Amino acid sequence: SGYVTLDSGYKNTGATKSAITFLDGEEGILRYRGYPIEQLAEKSSFLEVAYLLIYGALPTQSELDNFSHHITMHSLVHEDMRKIFDGFPSSTHPMAILSSLVCALTGFYPKSIDPVQSKEEIDLNIYRLMAKISTIAAWTYKNQMGHPLNYPRNDLDYCSNFLYMMFSFPTEQYKVNPVVARALNKLLILHADHEQNCSTSTVRLVGSSNASLYGSVSAGINALWGPLHGGANQEVIEMLESIQRDGGDTQKFVDKAKDKNDPFRLMGFGHRVYKNFDPRAKIIKVTADEVLKELGVNDPLLTIAQELEQAALTDPYFVERKLYPNVDFYSGIIYKALGIPTQMFTVLFAMGRLPGWIAQWKEMRENKEPIGRPRQIYTGATERDYVEIGNR
Numbered sequence: 001s002g003y004v005t006l007d008s009g010y011k012n013t014g015a016t017k018s019a020i021t022f023l024d025g026e027e028g029i030l031r032y033r034g035y036p037i038e039q040l041a042e043k044s045s046f047l048e049v050a051y052l053l054i055y056g057a058l059p060t061q062s063e064l065d066n067f068s069h070h071i072t073m074h075s076l077v078h079e080d081m082r083k084i085f086d087g088f089p090s091s092t093h094p095m096a097i098l099s100s101l102v103c104a105l106t107g108f109y110p111k112s113i114d115p116v117q118s119k120e121e122i123d124l125n126i127y128r129l130m131a132k133i134s135t136i137a138a139w140t141y142k143n144q145m146g147h148p149l150n151y152p153r154n155d156l157d158y159c160s161n162f163l164y165m166m167f168s169f170p171t172e173q174y175k176v177n178p179v180v181a182r183a184l185n186k187l188l189i190l191h192a193d194h195e196q197n198c199s200t201s202t203v204r205l206v207g208s209s210n211a212s213l214y215g216s217v218s219a220g221i222n223a224l225w226g227p228l229h230g231g232a233n234q235e236v237i238e239m240l241e242s243i244q245r246d247g248g249d250t251q252k253f254v255d256k257a258k259d260k261n262d263p264f265r266l267m268g269f270g271h272r273v274y275k276n277f278d279p280r281a282k283i284i285k286v287t288a289d290e291v292l293k294e295l296g297v298n299d300p301l302l303t304i305a306q307e308l309e310q311a312a313l314t315d316p317y318f319v320e321r322k323l324y325p326n327v328d329f330y331s332g333i334i335y336k337a338l339g340i341p342t343q344m345f346t347v348l349f350a351m352g353r354l355p356g357w358i359a360q361w362k363e364m365r366e367n368k369e370p371i372g373r374p375r376q377i378y379t380g381a382t383e384r385d386y387v388e389i390g391n392r
């Protein structure tokens with residue numbers, strides 16, 4: 001029929017059934033395949049969570065060993081990829097390089113674009129993507145710095161290998177600090193899926209046309225980049241730094257965020273679904289405290305963030321609108337303490353979210369969902385006749 005229900009921004013429209021992630025925004029509950037995020041963050045490893053999301057059950061030891069082995073064995077990227085890196089100016093944001101190179105994988109693995117693939121072929125592309133995103137991500141940073149690229153090391157676990165590729169130099173071998181690797185593991189787990197958010201919906205929508213896994217995830221990376229979504233983690237640190245430069249008056253910035261004539265928003269605050277504390281933010285806040293203590297880092301931005309949070313949480317504007325800190329509010333403080341440069345924060349988010357994107361893409365294919373094709377309510381001109389250019 002011609003009847004269309006309008007729901008701008010899909011605030012209340014379900015786009016799919018899904019058995020992957022449960023989220024209750026009123027209660028602040030998040031579970032992957034039924035397992036509470038708090039338990040996974042405490043006890044699990046990122047690859048174990050990736051397996052859980054993608055294949056639906058916690059792996060046995062041999063399933064996990066097998067999965068980790070395959071991912072480790074695919075961590076090298078084709079040497080020709082380096083030429084593509086060389087073509088990007090050093091001013092390129094790492095997210096642009098990441099999305100381009102993930103899409104470029106279709107060129108190196110042309111069978112990945114076949115709409116019909118066996119389970120083995122799909123698994124192979126999953127291993128490749130899980131493995132190579134870490135190498136590509138670390139190389140975006142090295143490229144930006146003008147430093148020599150590091151090749152992956154198969155004797156290291158997923159997080160330690162990434163840190164090694166980021167921070168090692170031919171002149172000085174980086175020794176992986178287990179505190180740093182553990183913190184990274186936890187952050188990646190906390191970011192691993194979040195049901196039908198903007199980037200995941202993008203991955204599913206693009207994939208619904210039978211586009212490849214690499215092409216669909218590349219689109220998701222671009223959706224994540226925006227400051228209202230994953231790009232917020234970079235924006236939070238930049239906001240905290242500007243508050244610091246301005247003298248540290250957090251109330252002033254809370255007032256600015258309330259001013260409807262000012263486009264400024266409190267970055268890392270508010271969420272489409274959570275009308276309560278974001279359970280990920282709760283864990284990250286405690287982790288930020290722990291990690292800074294363990295590493296002996298004293299970052300004045302942490303105090304500014306705590307004061308800002310307090311000022312906002314007690315302000316009627318934020319209380320009435322149920323605006324709480326989200327996952328991005330404290331994550332940047334941890335990344336910074338781990339030595340990750342600000343421009344890489346959203347890349348880390350993408351690495352963490354990858355298993356979720358893969359799981360959602362795979363679920364959509366397996367359920368044989370139809371192509372996504374929203375309707376609209378037309379508000380343009382009614383029919384009119386063409387006017388010759390000289391008569392306009």
Ligand code: CMC
Nearest residue numbers: 228229230232257265266267268269270271272321326328
């Ligand atoms: N600062 C000030 N006011 C805000 C904020 C904020 N951070 N967030 C929402 N509001 C106000 C907004 O102006 C609106 O007020 P009013 O009812 O008077 O018009 C009300 O709260 C509802 O906001 P909305 O924009 O209609 O809500 P939304 O669901 O469309 O947007 C959001 C959600 C996350 C985009 C938004 O809260 C926001 O812009 N936050 C800052 C960016 C951010 O931290 N993004 C990360 C999201 S979490 C994880 C991720 O995806 O990366």
